[in-house]
Amino acid sequence: MKVTIVMGGYEFGMEVGPQEPILEMKRRIQNLLGVPMASQSLSIFGWELIDGLDMEDYPIISDGTKIDLSIQSNHPFHQQQQPSNTKFQITVKFSARKINMEVDPTDTVRSLKEKIHIIDGTPIKRMALFFSGNELEEEHQSLSHYGLREFSQVIVYLKTMSRAMADPPSRKISFLVQTSSSLLNAATIPLEISDLSTVNDLIQSLITRKILPQDDYIFIHKQRIMRESCSLRWHGVENGECLYVFKGTVSSG
Known part of the structure; x- marks a missing residue:
C-alpha cells in the first residue's frame, strides 16, 4: 500500500508492506x-509510531493514510549537520526472544517499562x-543513573506473585473514550466500569447503551491496540486515562 509522509508543507x-518495521521506514526516510x-x-492521529513495531500493528493505517514526520528541534534539516544525537540502542531480552529499542538516557525505568508493554x-x-x-528498582530514576549505554542489554523477568496479589478485587475505574472524526463527530465519552471488564465487554456496553452503533471496533490505549479478550486491568488502564476507538478489525496477517 502507499502512504503519504507529511512534514510541514512538504509531502x-x-x-510500504504490512510487515515493514517502523525502523525500516525511518531508514528509507534517512536515505x-x-x-x-x-x-x-x-x-x-497524534500517536507516535513505535520503533520495534510493524505496519500491521497499526490496522488504522491503510492505503492513502497520511503519516506525520517531525524532526527534533534544532535539527538543521536544511543547514549544517547536527551534533550526534543522545539517543542510543539497547537490547531488551525476554525469555524466548530479543528486541532492539531506542532510548534516551533521560528516560526513566517506568517509561522503559511502558515502551516494553x-x-x-x-x-x-x-x-x-x-x-x-x-534490578532497576526505582522507577523514577533515569536509565543513565543505572549506567545504561549503547548496546546495553536489559533482561525482563516476570515477578512471582501470590494469588491474592496477582488477582486483587475488582474496582471501578473512570476514564474517557475518544471517538474518531468518523464516529459521533469525534466525541469524548466519560465512562465508569469494572477494571476486570474485557474490551469486548466495553464494546458491547457501548453498543447496548446506543452510544456506538452495531459494528466492529478497535480500541487503542497508550499507542497499543487492545485485545478484545483481555481486561482493562490487563491493559493497565487507570483512572483518568483516555482510550481511542476506531471502526475496524485487527487482521491476523
Whole structure:
C-alpha cells in the first residue's frame, strides 16, 4: 500500500508492506532526506509510531493514510549537520526472544517499562528489569543513573506473585473514550466500569447503551491496540486515562 509522509508543507508518497518495521521506514526516510533516524518521529492521529513495531500493528493505517514526520528541534534539516544525537540502542531480552529499542538516557525505568508493554504486552506491574545483574528498582530514576549505554542489554523477568496479589478485587475505574472524526463527530465519552471488564465487554456496553452503533471496533490505549479478550486491568488502564476507538478489525496477517 502507499502512504503519504507529511512534514510541514512538504509531502511525498512511500510504498510500504504490512510487515515493514517502523525502523525500516525511518531508514528509507534517512536515505531520501538525509535526516538521521534518531531525529525522526512518525505519528498518526497524534500517536507516535513505535520503533520495534510493524505496519500491521497499526490496522488504522491503510492505503492513502497520511503519516506525520517531525524532526527534533534544532535539527538543521536544511543547514549544517547536527551534533550526534543522545539517543542510543539497547537490547531488551525476554525469555524466548530479543528486541532492539531506542532510548534516551533521560528516560526513566517506568517509561522503559511502558515502551516494553507497548511492544510486548507484558503487564507493567509484573515486570522486573535487570541490567548487569542488578534490578532497576526505582522507577523514577533515569536509565543513565543505572549506567545504561549503547548496546546495553536489559533482561525482563516476570515477578512471582501470590494469588491474592496477582488477582486483587475488582474496582471501578473512570476514564474517557475518544471517538474518531468518523464516529459521533469525534466525541469524548466519560465512562465508569469494572477494571476486570474485557474490551469486548466495553464494546458491547457501548453498543447496548446506543452510544456506538452495531459494528466492529478497535480500541487503542497508550499507542497499543487492545485485545478484545483481555481486561482493562490487563491493559493497565487507570483512572483518568483516555482510550481511542476506531471502526475496524485487527487482521491476523
